[in-house]
Amino acid sequence: xxxxxxxxxxxxxxxxxxxxxxxxxxxxxxxxxxxxxxxxxxxxxxxxxxxxxxxxxxxxxxxxxxxxxxxxxxxxxxxxxxxxxxxxxxxxxxxxxxxxxxxxxxxxxxxxxxxxxxxxxxxxxxxxxxxxxxxxxxxxxxxxxxxxxxxxxxxxxxxxxxxxxxxxxxxxxxxxxxxxxxxxxxxxxxxxxxxxxxxxxxxxxxxxxxxxxxxxxxxxxx
Amino acid sequence: xxxxxxxxxxxxxxxxxxxxxxxxxxxxxxxxxxxxxxxxxxxxxxxxxxxxxxxxxxxxxxxxxxxxxxxxxxxxxxxxxxxxxxxxxxxxxxxxxxxxxxxxxxxxxxxxxxxxxxxxxxxxxxxxxxxxxxxxxxxxxxxxxxxxxxxxxxxxxxxxxxxxxxxxxxxxxxxxxxxxxxxxxxxxxxxxxxxxxxxxxxxxxxxxxxxxxxxxxxxxxxxxxxxxxxxxxxxxxxxxxxxxxxxxxxxxxxxxxxxxxxxxxxxxxxxxxxxxxxxxxxxxxxxxxxxxxxxxxxxxxxxxxxxxxxxxxxxx
Numbered sequence: 001x002x003x004x005x006x007x008x009x010x011x012x013x014x015x016x017x018x019x020x021x022x023x024x025x026x027x028x029x030x031x032x033x034x035x036x037x038x039x040x041x042x043x044x045x046x047x048x049x050x051x052x053x054x055x056x057x058x059x060x061x062x063x064x065x066x067x068x069x070x071x072x073x074x075x076x077x078x079x080x081x082x083x084x085x086x087x088x089x090x091x092x093x094x095x096x097x098x099x100x101x102x103x104x105x106x107x108x109x110x111x112x113x114x115x116x117x118x119x120x121x122x123x124x125x126x127x128x129x130x131x132x133x134x135x136x137x138x139x140x141x142x143x144x145x146x147x148x149x150x151x152x153x154x155x156x157x158x159x160x161x162x163x164x165x166x167x168x169x170x171x172x173x174x175x176x177x178x179x180x181x182x183x184x185x186x187x188x189x190x191x192x193x194x195x196x197x198x199x200x201x202x203x204x205x206x207x208x209x210x211x212x213x214x215x216x217x218x219x220x221x222x
Numbered sequence: 223x224x225x226x227x228x229x230x231x232x233x234x235x236x237x238x239x240x241x242x243x244x245x246x247x248x249x250x251x252x253x254x255x256x257x258x259x260x261x262x263x264x265x266x267x268x269x270x271x272x273x274x275x276x277x278x279x280x281x282x283x284x285x286x287x288x289x290x291x292x293x294x295x296x297x298x299x300x301x302x303x304x305x306x307x308x309x310x311x312x313x314x315x316x317x318x319x320x321x322x323x324x325x326x327x328x329x330x331x332x333x334x335x336x337x338x339x340x341x342x343x344x345x346x347x348x349x350x351x352x353x354x355x356x357x358x359x360x361x362x363x364x365x366x367x368x369x370x371x372x373x374x375x376x377x378x379x380x381x382x383x384x385x386x387x388x389x390x391x392x393x394x395x396x397x398x399x400x401x402x403x404x405x406x407x408x409x410x411x412x413x414x415x416x417x418x419x420x421x422x423x424x425x426x427x428x429x430x431x432x433x434x435x436x437x438x439x440x441x442x443x444x445x446x447x448x449x450x451x452x453x454x455x456x457x458x459x460x461x462x463x464x465x466x467x468x469x470x471x472x473x474x475x476x477x478x479x480x481x482x483x484x485x486x487x488x489x490x491x492x493x494x495x496x497x498x499x500x501x502x503x504x505x506x507x508x509x510x511x512x513x514x515x516x517x518x519x520x521x522x523x524x525x526x527x528x529x530x531x532x533x534x535x536x537x538x
Contacts, residue, residue, distance in 0.1 A: 033535060071535050078538050107537050124537050154538045 025059040032056035033072060037154065040079050041181070043188025066099040074104060077111050081165065082157035084192045087111055111158075113165060126152050130159045134166055143172035153180035157189060164196065174200055191221060254305040261289065262302050262342060264318055264330075266350040269298040271320060271328040278302050278318075280311045280332040288330065300350065302330070313339040319351045 036052035053076060060068045073092035080087045089108065096105060106122040109115075110131070120131045126149050133141030142163050149156045160177035163169065174197045181189035194217045201210035250256065266272060269291055278286040286304035304312055316334040330350065342348070 030535060037538070068535050071537055075535070075538050104537075152538075158538060 023063070025062040029056045029059035029068070029072075032059065033075065037075070037079060041083070041154075041157075041184070041186035041189045043186075043191070066095050067101050067104070070095050070099075070101060070104040074107055074111065077108075078158045079154075081111060081161035082154065083189055084161055084164065084196060111162070113162075115166070124155070126155045127159060130163075134163065134168065137168065139168050139170050140172075142168045143170050143176070146173055146176045150180075153184050156180040157193075160193075169200060171197075171200065187220070191217060254307070258306040260304045260306065260309045260312070261344060262304065262312065263344075263347045264300040264302060264350050265297055265347050266300060266320070266352075267297045269293065269300075271322050272298070272300055272330075272350075273328075276327070276329060278304065278330045278332060280308070280334070283308075285311060285332065299347070309341070311337065312342045313337060314342050315339050316342055316348070317351060318348055322352070 032052045032055040036049055036056060039052060040049045053072070056072055057069065060072060070092055073090045073095065077087045077089050077092065089112070092108060096108070102119075103122050106117075106119050107124070109117040110123060110127070115131075115135055118131065120128050123131055129148065130142060130145035132138075133145050142159075146156055146159045146163065149159060157177050157180050160173050160180075163173050174193060177193045178190065178197060181187075181193055194213055198210045198213040198217070201207070201213065272288060272291060274288055274291060276288040277284040278288070285308035286302055288300055289303040290301045292299045292301075311332060311334050313334050313336060315336060316332055319331040319333065320328060321331050322328050
C-alpha cells in the first residue's frame with residue numbers, strides 16, 4: 001500500500017512539475033469552444049451550440065481576459081462564414097472598443113469583408129496566400145490557396161466562405177469546402193456547401209450536375 | 223292543520239331544489255361551464271403520447287386540455303380548449319411543447335415570450351414541438367462517458383505498475399469501466415427515453431456506481447492529503463488540487479444523497495403519474511447537476527495530470 005501511495009504521489013508530482021498548472025477556466029473555455037466548433041459545424045441543435053458558446057464566454061469572463069473574449073466572438077463569426085451564413089460579430093465591437101488588439105481587429109476586418117483595411121502580416125499564417133488572391137481578384141489563385149490549407153479544414157471552409165462572399169466563386173473552391181466538410185463529418189456544413197454547389201451549377205446551366213448534387217443532398221439529409 | 227303541513231313540505235322541497243340547483247350551478251361555474259371557451263388547433267406529425275384530456279400547462283398551471291384528435295393525411299390535428307380566464311397566455315408566437323417525462327403522463331407546455339402580443343387566432347394551426355430534453359441529457363451523458371473512458375485509459379498507465387491488485391485506484395478503474403459500459407449500453411438508454419419503469423433501476427445503478435467512484439477517489443485524495451506536510455503546498459495546500467477535488471467530491475456526495483431519497487420516492491410513486499412526473503423533473507435537474515460536477519472533476523484531473531498539451535484559443 002505504501003508503494004502504491006508513493007507511486008500516485010510521484011506520478012502527480014512529476015505531472016505537476018512537468019508542466020505549468022492550467023487554471024480551470026482556461027481548460028474549460030478551451031473545451032467548450034472545441035465542442036462549440038464541432039457541434040456547430042455538425043449541425044447540432046442551436047440550444048446546445050449556444051450552451052457551449054455561452055459557457056466558454058462565461059469561463060473567460062472569470063479571468064477578464066478581453067483578448068480571449070474577442071477571439072471567441074471572432075471564432076463564432078468565422079464559423080458563421082464557414083457555414084455560408086450572415087456573420088454576426090456579437091459583442092466583439094463592444095469589447096474591441098475597450099481593448100483594441102491589432103491582430104483581432106485585423107481579423108475582424110478580414111471577416112467583415114473590409115479587405116483594404118487588412119494587414120496580411122497580422123493575418124493567421126494560413127490565410128496569407130489566400131488574402132493575396134482575394135485582393136487581386138484572382139479566382140484560380142484563390143482556389144489554389146484554399147486547396148493548400150488542407151491541413152486546417154476549418155480555415156479552409158472559412159476561406160471558401162470569404163471567397164464566395166467576395167464574389168470569387170468557382171467549382172474548385174466549392175469542391176474544396178465540400179471535401180473539407182465531408183472528410184470531417186460536418187453534416188450541416190456539408191449540406192450548406194452542397195446547396196451552394198447545386199445553385200452554382202444551376203446558374204451555369206449545368207442542370208444534370210445540379211440534379212446529381214441535389215440527389216446527394218436528399219440521400220444524406222434527414 | 224293539514225294545510226300548514228303541506229305548506230311546510232312544499233317549502234322544504236322548494237328550498238332543497240333551489241339549493242341543489244345553486245350547488246350544481248356553482249360547480250358548473252367553477253368548472254367554466256358558462257364561461258367562453260377558446261378552441262385552438264395544433265398539429266403534430268404523430269399522435270404518440272398525445273391523448274384526449276391531456277392537460278395544457280403554463281408555468282406549472284393547468285390552463286386547458288386536449289379536447290379532440292383527428293388523423294389526417296399529413297399527421298394529427300389536435301384541438302385544445304382553453305377557458306377565457308386563461309386565454310390571455312395564448313398569444314401569437316406562443317409555442318406548444320409536448321413534454322414526455324421519463325415516467326408518468328405527457329403534457330403540453332405552453333411557452334409565451336410576449337404576453338402583450340395579439341391573441342392567437344382560433345383559425346391558426348400551430349405545430350407542436352416535441353421536447354427532447356431527456357435526449358439532451360443522454361447526449362451529455364455519452365459525452366462524459368467518452369471522457370471517463372479517456373481517464374480510465376490514463377489510469378491504466380498508472381495502475382499497471384502497481385504491486386497491489388486490490389489497490390484503491392484499481393477499484394476506481396474497475397468502477398469507471400463499469401459505469402462507462404452502462405452509459406454506453408444502447409438498450410439502457412433507449413429504455414430511459416421510452417419511459418420504461420425499469421429505467422429507474424438503470425439510473426439507480428449508474429448513480430450507485432458513480433457514487434462508488436467518487437468515494438474511492440475521495441479515499442485516495444484523503445490518503446495523499448495526509449502527507450500534505452511533506453509536499454508541494456501548491457498542489458496539496460488549501461487552494462491546491464487535493465483540496466479542490468475534495469470540495470467537488472463533497473458536492474457530488476451531497477447531491478447523491480438527495481438523489482437516493484428521490485429515487486426511492488420515485489419507485490414508490492410510479493403508480494401516480496402526476497407525482498412521478500414532478501419527481502422526475504427534479505431527478506433530471508439533479509442528474510444534470512451531477513453530470514456537471516463529474517465534468518468539473520474530470521476537467522480538474524485533466525489539468526493536474528496533463529494528458530495533452532496546453533491548448534491556446536487561436537483564431538481559426
